[in-house]
Amino acid sequence: xxxxxxxxxxxxxxxxxxxxxxxxxxxxxxxxxxxxxxxxxxxxxxxxxxxxxxxxxxxxxxxxxxxxxxxxxxxxxxxxxxxxxxxxxxxxxxxxxxxxxxxxxxxxxxxxxxxxxxxxxxxxxxxxxxxxxxxxxxxxxxxxxxxxxxxxxxxxxxxxxxxxxxxxxxxxxxxxxxxxxxxxxxxxxxxxxxxxxxxxxxxxxxxxxxxxxxxxxxxxxxxxxxxxxxxxxxxxxxxxxxxxxxxxxxxxxxxxxxxxxxxxxxxxxxxxxxxxxxxxxxxxxxxxxxxxxxxxxxxxxxxxxxxxxxxxxxxxxxxxxxxxxxxxxxxxxxxxxxxxxxxxxxxxxxxxxxxxxxxxxxxxxxxxxxxxxxxxxxxxxxxxxxxxxxxxxxxxxxxxxxxxxxxxxxxx
Amino acid sequence: xxxxxxxxxxxxxxxxxxxxxxxxxxxxxxxxxxxxxxxxxxxxxxxxxxxxxxxxxxxxxxxxxxxxxxxxxxxxxxxxxxxxxxxxxxxxxxxxxxxxxxxxxxxxxxxxxxxxxxxxxxxxxxxxxxxxxxxxxxxxxxxxxxxxxxxxxxxxxxxxxxxxxxxxxxxxxxxxxxxxxxxxxxxxxxxxxxxxxxxxxxxxxxxxxxxxxxxxxxxxxxxxxxxxxxxxxxxxxxxxxxxxxxxxxxxxxxxxxxxxxxxxxxxxxxxxxxxxxxxxxxxxxxxxxxxxxxxxx
Numbered sequence: 001x002x003x004x005x006x007x008x009x010x011x012x013x014x015x016x017x018x019x020x021x022x023x024x025x026x027x028x029x030x031x032x033x034x035x036x037x038x039x040x041x042x043x044x045x046x047x048x049x050x051x052x053x054x055x056x057x058x059x060x061x062x063x064x065x066x067x068x069x070x071x072x073x074x075x076x077x078x079x080x081x082x083x084x085x086x087x088x089x090x091x092x093x094x095x096x097x098x099x100x101x102x103x104x105x106x107x108x109x110x111x112x113x114x115x116x117x118x119x120x121x122x123x124x125x126x127x128x129x130x131x132x133x134x135x136x137x138x139x140x141x142x143x144x145x146x147x148x149x150x151x152x153x154x155x156x157x158x159x160x161x162x163x164x165x166x167x168x169x170x171x172x173x174x175x176x177x178x179x180x181x182x183x184x185x186x187x188x189x190x191x192x193x194x195x196x197x198x199x200x201x202x203x204x205x206x207x208x209x210x211x212x213x214x215x216x217x218x219x220x221x222x223x224x225x226x227x228x229x230x231x232x233x234x235x236x237x238x239x240x241x242x243x244x245x246x247x248x249x250x251x252x253x254x255x256x257x258x259x260x261x262x263x264x265x266x267x268x269x270x271x272x273x274x275x276x277x278x279x280x281x282x283x284x285x286x287x288x289x290x291x292x293x294x295x296x297x298x299x300x301x302x303x304x305x306x307x308x309x310x311x312x313x314x315x316x317x318x319x320x321x322x323x324x325x326x327x328x329x330x331x332x333x334x335x336x337x338x339x340x341x342x343x344x345x346x347x348x349x350x351x352x353x354x355x356x357x358x359x360x361x362x363x364x365x366x367x368x369x370x371x372x373x374x375x376x377x378x379x380x381x382x383x384x385x386x387x388x389x390x391x392x393x394x395x396x397x398x399x400x401x402x403x404x405x406x407x408x409x410x411x412x
Numbered sequence: 413x414x415x416x417x418x419x420x421x422x423x424x425x426x427x428x429x430x431x432x433x434x435x436x437x438x439x440x441x442x443x444x445x446x447x448x449x450x451x452x453x454x455x456x457x458x459x460x461x462x463x464x465x466x467x468x469x470x471x472x473x474x475x476x477x478x479x480x481x482x483x484x485x486x487x488x489x490x491x492x493x494x495x496x497x498x499x500x501x502x503x504x505x506x507x508x509x510x511x512x513x514x515x516x517x518x519x520x521x522x523x524x525x526x527x528x529x530x531x532x533x534x535x536x537x538x539x540x541x542x543x544x545x546x547x548x549x550x551x552x553x554x555x556x557x558x559x560x561x562x563x564x565x566x567x568x569x570x571x572x573x574x575x576x577x578x579x580x581x582x583x584x585x586x587x588x589x590x591x592x593x594x595x596x597x598x599x600x601x602x603x604x605x606x607x608x609x610x611x612x613x614x615x616x617x618x619x620x621x622x623x624x625x626x627x628x629x630x631x632x633x634x635x636x637x638x639x640x641x642x643x644x645x646x647x648x649x650x651x652x653x654x655x656x657x658x659x660x661x662x663x664x665x666x667x668x669x670x671x672x673x674x675x676x677x678x679x680x681x682x683x684x685x686x687x688x689x690x691x692x693x694x695x696x697x698x699x700x701x702x703x704x705x706x707x708x709x
Contacts, residue, residue, distance in 0.1 A: 042527070044635050046535040087535075184680050211680040215639050217630040218434075218682075221674040224426050225416060227555075240537045244631050248539060252546055252557035273539065 028340055032079045033069060035330070036105030038095035038120065040112050043087025048267060048319050052112045052135055054312050055323025056080055062297050062324075069331050071338055078327065085111055089119035096123040105129070106342055109326055112319070114138030114156070114187045121149050130346045132329050134322040137286075139190040142366030149367040150349050152325045152358070156187050157194030158374050159284040160235055163261035164198035166282075166376065166393050167233045170259075170404050175203035176232035179257075181210040181222045181246070183238035188212075191237045191263060191284075207231050212238045219245050223255050233259040240268040243283075251277035251409075258405030261376070266317045271379050271387035279381045280406040287318040287358050288375050288391050290399045297328060298357040325358035378402060417675035422553040427671040429549075433560040435667025437625055439660045440567040441640055442647035443574070444618035450653035451591045451611045452507050457518040458498075459644050460637030461525035462616050466491050466623020467632035468533055471540045474627075480540035483624030484566050488617035495616025499609045507608055522637065529634035540627045563625040570621050574614070575656055587611055591654060639683050646690045649697075 028034070037056065040049030057080075063069065064077040081103055085092035092111050099105040100123065108124050110117050110133020117136025121144070124131040130148045137156040141149065167176045178199055182192040199206055207229045210222045216238055223246075226234055234257045236246045243264045250260070251274070265271075265283030289305040298304040304324070308316040329352055334340070337348035353362045359372035373394055380400060381387040390400035417423045445459050456462075469490055470483025502521060506514045544558035578584035589597040590607045598604050622640075626632060647666055651658030666686065673685035 042530065044530070044535050044633075046530065181679075211678055213680045213683055215636060215683055216679070217636065218674075219679060220430055221427070221671065221679060224423055224555075225414075225675075228416070228420055228423065241631060241633065244537055244539060248541075248631070249557075252559065253555045254546055254548075268537065274541070 028076065029079075031068075031074070031076050033076045033107070033334065033340075034103075034105055035078060035080045035107050035109050036083075036096075036099035036103060037080055037109040038083045038085040038092045038099070038111050038116070040087040040116065041082075041084040043085075045087040045112050045116070048135070048317075049087070049112045051317050051319040052323045053082065054308070055134070055316070055320035056109060056327060058308060058311060058320070059297070059324035059327035063327060063331055066297060069334050071334050071340065076334075078331075080109065081105060085116060087113075087116070089116055092116045093119040093123055096120040100124070100127045100129055106340070107131075107330065107345065109323075109330075110134055110136055110151070114141065114190075115185070117141060117149075118186065121146055124148055128342055128346075130333075130342060130349055132326045132333075132349065134326040135319060137190070138186045139193065140186060142364070142368040144366075146367055148346055150329070150352070150363050151368050152329055152356075152361055152372075153286050153322050153369060154372050154374050155368045156190035157197065159191045159194060159263055160237065160261050161194045161198035162284070162374055162376050162393055163233065163235065163259065163282055164195060164202060164204060166402065166404075167259050168202045168204065170402075171232065175205060177205050177207045177229070179208035179222075179226050179229060179231040179234045180206060181208070181212055181219060181234075181236045181238070181242070183212045183216065183242055184214065185239075188237040188239070188242075188263075195235055212242060216241050217245055218249075220249055220253065223249055223253050226257060227253070227255055231257065233257070233261060235261050237263040240264050243268040243270055244273060247274045247278050247281060254409040256406070256408040260406065265377075265379070265389070267319065271381070271389065275387060276381050276385050276412075278379045278387065279412075280403055281379045282376050282392070282402075283379070283389065285318050285375050285377055285389075286372075287321045288377055288389065288397075289316075290391055291359065291375065291397050293355055293357055293359050295328060295354075295356045298324065300357050304357050321358050325356045325361065328356045328358075329354070329361055414676060414678070417672065422550060423675065425550065426554045427675055428668055429554065429556060430560070431668030431671035432664045433556070433564040433667070434670070435664035436564040436567045436660070437622060437629070437663075438640075438643050438647060438666055439663025440571060440618055441622045442644035442651070442663055443571060443656060443659050444615035444622075445644040446648045446651070446653050446655070446659055447587075447618075448611050448615040449648060451587055452503070452608050453511065454503065454507065454514040454518065455511065455645070456615070457515060457641055458522040458525055458637070459615075459619060460640035460642075461522050461529070462491065462494070462619035462637075463623040463626060463640045464632050464634065464637045465494065465525065465529060466620030467627035468529065468538075468623070469620065470624035470627045471538050471632060474540035480542055480624065480628050481562070483540070483627065484570075484621050487620035487624040489620075491620030491623075492613040492617040494620075495613035496609050498616070499612040503612055504605070504608065522641075526634050526637065533634065535634065537631050537633045538627075539631045542628045544628075557629070559629045563629050566621065566625060570618065571656065571660070574618070583607070583610055639686075642683070642690070643686060646686055646693070649690065650693055 039053050060078045068075045068077045083095040108131040112135045114136045132150045139155050139157050182188040261282040270278040289301040333348040337344040362371035364370045376393040377389040378392045392402040466487040469487040470480040474480040506517045542559050547556045586602045647662045651662040674682045
């Protein structure tokens with residue numbers, strides 16, 4: 001009996017010790033603000049997961065080396081606890097629970113992709129943990145009334161509607177015919193809704209509306225229909241698979257279309273994988289290095305691009321840039337809240353109105369950023385076959401003139 | 413539903429030709445599956461993953477400046493040894509066991525391969541450009557990428573070589589004998605252990621060829637293997653084991669069916685339609701078998 005009592009007291013002492021150590025680990029340890037993030041380091045999103053993590057790490061190092069975060073007259077540094085969510089929404093939700101209830105994290109950074117953000121958002125909302133996310137653009141994230149979710153990126157429905165506006169502008173303000181091919185996932189379907197809105201707004205007409213499967217690697221049927229219907233614009237959104245498959249088969253099948261607009265060209269390394277075949281494709285992007293937004297930490301897009309390339313050995317895709325911007329937003333909110341109280345930080349986040357190298361950031365009621373338009377770049381190649389992405393819309397940021405209509409394959 | 417394919421006859425021609433070319437490639441993968449299923453009584457769930465691994469071999473050759481078409485020679489050689497290694501490590505422990513055990517074992521291999529490929533090659537979707545150009549037919553109304561024609565041609569070539577090899581060579585005869593009756597073959601001096609290893613190796617080599625062709629024609633990704641397993645399973649179920657003309661016909665039929673399903677039901681139902689067809693064929697077979705049983709009674 002006595003032995004049992006000793007064991008019981010020992011275990012209780014350990015539990016108390018552990019719980020107090022967890023409590024002291026929460027949010028701030030010494031001069032460190034601990035943020036939590038579940039990131040796809042393995043599984044199908046691992047490439048973009050790594051871009052996201054590199055973006056976060058780059059910003060943490062930069063902010064820490066430039067004086068850190070000043071709260072209540074004291075200087076703090078950022079630190080992030082990462083877990084690998086294996087590109088699995090269920091795992092991501094479990095890890096969010098673990099970060100909050102076991103590790104005591106009180107502020108979160110978002111995962112990669114709309115699907116995983118959707119899995120984590122209910123958890124952070126339940127615990128009242130402010131989360132700044134940079135890679136979940138699905139419109140449905142911002143219509144659920146979440147109070148603690150803030151996204152630095154423009155919502156998915158704004159990705160390709162600019163392309164329809166551009167085509168209408170080139171058609172002297174008259175409506176155009178649009179062929180659409182969208183993957184069956186939350187993100188692409190939101191992009192589709194945005195395009196449908198633009199079609200309605202501009203008096204255009206949809207002539208093909210195909211849905212692409214997740215295991216897409218052949219869209220010949222859609223392209224044969226495009227050849228037959230001859231639309232003014234072809235819009236494709238199917239992540240990297242969609243972008244790569246579309247360009248390969250458009251070139252092989254010699255499909256002539258005056259305007260081709262798509263998503264995920266950056267992530268698909270379109271110009272690198274397809275070279276001149278990808279020429280003239282219009283790509284929606286959250287960010288481009290030539291945009292002239294500025295901040296005190298990364299200066300501007302060109303400097304960010306150079307610094308990131310130096311540190312990680314590859315040019316930053318927009319997924320990395322927006323992830324870095326999320327940290328700048330957190331720093332700004334902590335300093336304005338001048339507190340680590342979650343409610344105060346949440347209110348400060350909601351009142352954010354700032355410019356970063358990535359773009360202006362101002363959150364609407366639903367948590368989406370309403371102050372940063374999408375940009376469209378066009379793949380342009382020189383005679384030597386070297387291809388570059390050049391911003392062509394909106395006009396304010398354009399570094400090159402849109403080439404329209406796309407020359408036919410027989411003339412290339 | 414979209415019946416455009418019937419309104420424009422040229423689209424039907426396009427769908428048929430696309431389907432046949434694609435089907436020949438599927439048939440090559442299915443033939444490998446039929447071979448090892450017949451000989452070893454193993455349904456290989458990792459078939460599609462072996463295909464994707466073959467694709468990565470061609471892709472890496474392309475990355476290092478070698479034309480990916482050479483992949484159809486290099487990939488089967490490497491994949492043959494990969495197949496032998498898988499046999500020695502896992503398959504030989506389940507070869508005489510229940511079919512369910514072998515399905516579980518190959519399912520495990522499939523998951524392992526997916527994760528290893530993801531770990532080694534990354535999660536990006538990749539492809540190898542062959543720059544083979546395009547063939548235009550019927551006044552430019554039907555377009556056939558030469559890469560698809562090349563794939564079909566190579567698939568047929570490998571299938572013919574394999575048939576000759578199975579008929580003429582000593583190992584080929586031993587494989588056929590083992591497929592007919594493993595016990596009798598063993599008694600008559602055939603080293604069945606060796607035959608099993610070679611069969612699994614040949615299957616993996618065929619997957620390697622198909623993978624190289626897929627990286628030239630479509631795209632590859634570590635998690636894209638399962639649809640190829642399902643298609644081969646479906647083709648083998650329809651054609652039966654050890655029936656090469658049947659496998660070829662069934663493969664082409666499936667290719668054309670998929671293309672038409674794509675046009676009529678939409679691309680999103682392409683793979684779904686294969687599953688549906690599989691279920692229908694299984695129900696039909698069961699129905700046919702039950703009638704036969706009644707007759708026997």
